[in-house]
Amino acid sequence: MTRPTLADVAAEAGVSVSTASLAFSGAGPIASATRDRVLAAAARLSYAGPNPLGQQLRSGRSGIVGVVVGDRLRRSFRDPVSTQMLDGLAQALSEQNLGLLLVPSEAGEVPPLVQHTAMDAAVVVLANGPDDDVVLALTRRGIPVVSIEGEIGDDPRRPGAATTNVGIDDRGGTALLVRELLGLGHRRFGVVALPYGHDRRLGAPDVDGEVSARYAHTRRRLAGIADAGVVPEVVVETPASLVEHGRSAGHQILSRPDPPTAVVALSDLLASGVVLAARELGLRVPEDVSVAGFDGIDLPWLAPDVLTTVHQPLADKGRLAGEAAVELAAGRPVDEVVLPVDLQPGTTTGPPPRR
Amino acid sequence: MTRPTLADVAAEAGVSVSTASLAFSGAGPIASATRDRVLAAAARLSYAGPNPLGQQLRSGRSGIVGVVVGDRLRRSFRDPVSTQMLDGLAQALSEQNLGLLLVPSEAGEVPPLVQHTAMDAAVVVLANGPDDDVVLALTRRGIPVVSIEGEIGDDPRRPGAATTNVGIDDRGGTALLVRELLGLGHRRFGVVALPYGHDRRLGAPDVDGEVSARYAHTRRRLAGIADAGVVPEVVVETPASLVEHGRSAGHQILSRPDPPTAVVALSDLLASGVVLAARELGLRVPEDVSVAGFDGIDLPWLAPDVLTTVHQPLADKGRLAGEAAVELAAGRPVDEVVLPVDLQPGTTTGPPPRR
DNA sequence: CGCGCGGATCGAATCGATTCGACCCCGTGG
DNA sequence: CCACGGGGTCGAATCGATTCGATCCGCGCG
Numbered sequence: 001m002t003r004p005t006l007a008d009v010a011a012e013a014g015v016s017v018s019t020a021s022l023a024f025s026g027a028g029p030i031a032s033a034t035r036d037r038v039l040a041a042a043a044r045l046s047y048a049g050p051n052p053l054g055q056q057l058r059s060g061r062s063g064i065v066g067v068v069v070g071d072r073l074r075r076s077f078r079d080p081v082s083t084q085m086l087d088g089l090a091q092a093l094s095e096q097n098l099g100l101l102l103v104p105s106e107a108g109e110v111p112p113l114v115q116h117t118a119m120d121a122a123v124v125v126l127a128n129g130p131d132d133d134v135v136l137a138l139t140r141r142g143i144p145v146v147s148i149e150g151e152i153g154d155d156p157r158r159p160g161a162a163t164t165n166v167g168i169d170d171r172g173g174t175a176l177l178v179r180e181l182l183g184l185g186h187r188r189f190g191v192v193a194l195p196y197g198h199d200r201r202l203g204a205p206d207v208d209g210e211v212s213a214r215y216a217h218t219r220r221r222l223a224g225i226a227d228a229g230v231v232p233e234v235v236v237e238t239p240a241s242l243v244e245h246g247r248s249a250g251h252q253i254l255s256r257p258d259p260p261t262a263v264v265a266l267s268d269l270l271a272s273g274v275v276l277a278a279r280e281l282g283l284r285v286p287e288d289v290s291v292a293g294f295d296g297i298d299l300p301w302l303a304p305d306v307l308t309t310v311h312q313p314l315a316d317k318g319r320l321a322g323e324a325a326v327e328l329a330a331g332r333p334v335d336e337v338v339l340p341v342d343l344q345p346g347t348t349t350g351p352p353p354r355r
Numbered sequence: 356m357t358r359p360t361l362a363d364v365a366a367e368a369g370v371s372v373s374t375a376s377l378a379f380s381g382a383g384p385i386a387s388a389t390r391d392r393v394l395a396a397a398a399r400l401s402y403a404g405p406n407p408l409g410q411q412l413r414s415g416r417s418g419i420v421g422v423v424v425g426d427r428l429r430r431s432f433r434d435p436v437s438t439q440m441l442d443g444l445a446q447a448l449s450e451q452n453l454g455l456l457l458v459p460s461e462a463g464e465v466p467p468l469v470q471h472t473a474m475d476a477a478v479v480v481l482a483n484g485p486d487d488d489v490v491l492a493l494t495r496r497g498i499p500v501v502s503i504e505g506e507i508g509d510d511p512r513r514p515g516a517a518t519t520n521v522g523i524d525d526r527g528g529t530a531l532l533v534r535e536l537l538g539l540g541h542r543r544f545g546v547v548a549l550p551y552g553h554d555r556r557l558g559a560p561d562v563d564g565e566v567s568a569r570y571a572h573t574r575r576r577l578a579g580i581a582d583a584g585v586v587p588e589v590v591v592e593t594p595a596s597l598v599e600h601g602r603s604a605g606h607q608i609l610s611r612p613d614p615p616t617a618v619v620a621l622s623d624l625l626a627s628g629v630v631l632a633a634r635e636l637g638l639r640v641p642e643d644v645s646v647a648g649f650d651g652i653d654l655p656w657l658a659p660d661v662l663t664t665v666h667q668p669l670a671d672k673g674r675l676a677g678e679a680a681v682e683l684a685a686g687r688p689v690d691e692v693v694l695p696v697d698l699q700p701g702t703t704t705g706p707p708p709r710r
Numbered sequence: 711c712g713c714g715c716g717g718a719t720c721g722a723a724t725c726g727a728t729t730c731g732a733c734c735c736c737g738t739g740g
Numbered sequence: 741c742c743a744c745g746g747g748g749t750c751g752a753a754t755c756g757a758t759t760c761g762a763t764c765c766g767c768g769c770g
Contacts, residue, residue: 003497005726016750021728028729029747048496052473054726057412057755063472064419064456077438087432090459099472101419102455104445117418117454118407141403142358243655276656300598301631301656360756371720376758383759384717409756412725 004045006054013041024050062118064099065325066143068134070107070126079241079269080297081314082125085148088315089123092322110137119143121325126150128197128214139163144328146321151216164334166321170217173310173341174224174264177292180308180343181262182228184351186290190253190260191225191232192270194218194241221266221294233260238270246273247280254281254289261289261352268293268309272302275348286350296344306346313339359400361409368396379405417473419454420680421498423489425462425481434596434624435652436669437480440503443670444478447677465492474498476684478676481505483552483569494518499683501676504572519689521676525572528665528696529579529619532647535663535698536617537583540706541645545608545615546580546587547625549573549596576621576649588615593625601628602635609636609644616644616707623648623664627657630703641705651699661701668694 010020015038022030023038042049056062067089069082077083093100098120103113110133114122122138127150135152138145139161145152152163178189197214213219225232236252238245246265250273253263265271271293278285285291285305296311317339324334365375370393377385378393397404411417422444424437432438448455453475458468465488469477477493482505490507493500494516500507507518533544552569568574580587591607593600601620605628608618620626626648633640640646640660651666672694679689 006728007726017727018729018751019749022749025728029749031748034748046495049470050728051726052471053408053412053415053417054755055728056473057408057726057757058728060408060755062408077432077442078435080433083432083438090457094459094466094468097467097471099468100457102445102457104449111449112452113449113454115404116407116452118411140401247655272656276658300602301627303631361758362756372757373721373759374719377719380758384719386718389718405758406756409725410758412727412756413758415725 003051004047006047006050009038009042009045009047012045013038021050056118061120061329063097064101064117064119065093065322065329066101066103066114066117066119066122066138068103068105068111068114068122068124070105070124070128081241081267081269081295084297084314085125085318085321088318088320089322090318091315092319093325096322096326098322098326105134108133110134114138115141121146121329123148123321123325124150126215126217127152128216135163144325146324146328146334148317148321149215149217162328162331162333164324164328164336166317166324166337166339167217168312168317168339169341170220171224171227173294173312174221174266175227176224176341176343177264177294177308177310178225178228178230180345181264181290181292181349182230184290184349186262186352188260188262189225189230189232190263191222191235192246192249192253192263192265192274193222193235193237194266194270195239196237218266225264232264241267241269243269243273243276246270247277248273250274250277251281254278254283259289262349263289263291265291265293268295268297268299268307271307271309271348272299275302275305275307285348288353290349290352292349305348308346308349309344310341311344312341358406359402361402361405363400364393364397364402367400368393376405411473416475416684418452419456419472419474420448420677420684421456421458421469421472421474421477421493423458423460423466423469423477423479425460425479425483436596436622436624436650439652439669440480440673440676443673443675444677445673446670447674448680451677451681453681460489463488465489469493470496476501476680478503478680479505481570481572482507483571490518499680501679501683501689503672503676504570506571517683517686517688519679519683519691521672521679521692521694522572523667523672523694524696525575526579526582528649528667529576529621530582531579531696531698532619532649532663532665533580533583533585535700536619536645536647536704537585539617539645539704541617542707543615543617544580544585544587545618546577546590547601547604547608547618547620547629548577548590548592549621549625550594551592573621580619587619596622596624598624598628598631601625602632603628605629605632606636609633609638614644617704618644618646620646620648623650623652623654623662626662626664626703627654630657630660630662640703643708645704645707647704651696660703663701663704664699665696666699667696 006020007017010017020038022028023035090100105111114137121144123146125148127135127147135145144162147165151165236249238249263274274291283289293307293309296309320337327334361375362372365372375393377383378390445455460466469492476499478501480503482490482502490500499517502520506520591604593604618629629646638644648662648664651664675692682689
């Protein structure tokens with residue numbers, strides 16, 4: 001009644017367990033007649049191949065890479081930025097025959113899966129920095145960690161941990177974008193920011209995010225704006241990169257008396273929400289207000305507008321993270337990766353209105 | 356240099372391995388002083404807890420549920436229907452402390468992960484029926500399978516396999532929708548169909564999908580339309596449930612001479628593409644043409660239109676599939692589940708234009 | 711004072727495979 | 741004719757934990 005094991009197959013074929021093993025793994029010399037006998041015996045017992053659990057224990061490797069997606073899974077899935085990246089990641093891992101274990105993680109919690117599941121390496125999306133508890137738990141277990149969109153530094157609490165970062169040039173990206181807007185003549189800016197990563201004191205505008213945001217990519221993108229020499233008139237932090245939050249932030253900014261002439265949103269979804277808000281307020285884009293985003297995702301439904309944005313190579317980012325995980329799992333160190341971004345002009349930006 | 360094992364900890368603490376095991380598992384009697392000594396020793400060696408690989412072999416369970424998403428991962432991720440379902444699934448599994456292994460699968464291929472990775476159960480999205488090779492491979496390995504949006508029947512090639520189906524009332528759903536449109540006065544219908552699941556002879560309109568579609572949910576939804584007594588004037592099969600495909604199908608249908616007065620799309624994304632196409636052709640919705648969809652997802656960017664659709668409980672579907680997987684993994688049989696759907700009227704349907 | 715009971719600890723078997731070294735046998739070359 | 745070599749097979753150790761049954765010890769009760 002119980003599933004057959006290699007030993008059963010060996011007995012059925014009249015060979016030793018070690019020989020039976022060779023018949024399946026192909027490592028080592030074996031007469032083809034013997035192999036056939038073993039395989040026939042296996043078929044007779046409907047033995048579907050070596051039990052992975054046994055192989056894993058023996059080899060010490062599980063063939064699994066954990067992918068920890070910060071914040072609710074629901075959100076990660078709704079955001080094309082995450083999904084495209086995950087797609088590249090999945091691709092890279094499946095090419096190496098590695099499994100992708102999806103680990104959802106509420107902010108501030110260390111999921112039990114992180115503590116107790118077997119994995120050869122982990123990719124953490126949106127690590128909050130060196131002190132992230134999830135990263136700490138993983139490295140404590142000796143699991144190499146790749147961070148995406150975050151940054152893992154050295155931490156005395158985990159000496160010799162194998163870690164690396166994969167990211168994009170966030171800072172250069174927003175600087176590029178803002179310089180473009182400056183070139184068009186804009187001087188007064190509004191900013192719709194991604195979450196800062198502080199514990200939920202949301203909505204409070206805070207120009208200080210540039211230095212204080214806990215989420216590295218938010219901080220870096222804000223820093224890029226400063227690099228271009230711009231101090232925004234208003235900064236609105238949003239709870240997540242979703243169209244509806246962009247819309248409400250857009251309303252907030254554009255219904256001010258004498259609103260800014262350009263709104264920079266730190267993601268495309270937020271930016272498209274701002275465009276919707278502008279439309280609802282009867283403002284023409286870009287004649288009355290310019291709107292720009294970040295990410296370079298496809299937004300077919302925004303037609304006829306095409307968002308001016310900074311394009312980042314999302315699938316590549318995921319793929320590189322996957323490859324980095326593979327390398328670290330094999331015990332080879334991996335250098336940090338910072339991917340370039342480029343300006344992708346659309347129809348949502350133009351010269352400011354003449355007053 | 357090598358990671359410490361339970362034996363090392365036991366030695367360090369001066370107890371036997373079995374006692375050390377008890378200190379961690381808590382199963383069986385142990386003096387609290389002893390437990391503390393063991394834990395202290397573990398801390399000294401920075402032993403992070405029992406190696407999952409050993410536990411897994413011993414228990415024969417991996418704590419992992421494979422989720423096979425048919426077609427490219429990219430597509431599954433772009434579709435809110437999949438992602439909301441996955442979200443419910445992830446939730447259910449993580450409540451049971453089970454890992455979710457994401458297995459992308461090209462149509463017609465059996466991914467190596469399916470063959471060789473350890474899992475306690477699998478959920479297959481869009482199984483193509485009893486003969487699906489992926490399902491066959493899994494059941495051959497003795498892995499219980501839950502099918503979502505497909506249907507696994509009995510197959511002589513896998514006697515005694517533990518399987519079940521979780522789905523929705525597709526057929527009743529489209530029947531409901533079409534009866535509503537009939538009630539409004541529509542008599543001439545166009546249909547934008549989901550893929551039939553045949554091998555890529557796409558684009559060829561085919562009213563026969565009702566009986567021939569390999570993908571069960573496409574077949575059932577088409578059958579519901581027939582149940583309502585309607586024979587569409589035109590049926591367009593699309594390659595995937597994406598806005599752009601809905602748009603081109605919409606153009607195809609609405610630019611016919613004397614087009615149908617109502618277009619039923621088998622998914623909301625397709626339907627919203629049809630709405631966009633109507634807008635582009637200068638047709639008013641619903642005055643000139645009524646459009647209806649299926650799924651009941653959120654489409655904020657379609658504003659001011661709100662799609663008339665059939666709502667299905669996506670997260671529940673995922674959650675139930677997860678729970679079914681848990682049950683099957685535990686060796687308990689599970690009955691098929693068919694979730695109810697309901698009509699969700701919007702602003703995109705109305706009486707047909709008077710001629 | 712001795713026996714019995716129960717809580718704590720320990721030894722050894724077990725899960726299912728891989729792999730190293732030993733061994734056997736047969737063919738070839740000296 | 742013998743020695744050597746190599747292809748093929750086998751036995752046993754190993755990976756890291758859990759668990760069953762046995763042992764040991766101390767305490768309470770008769």
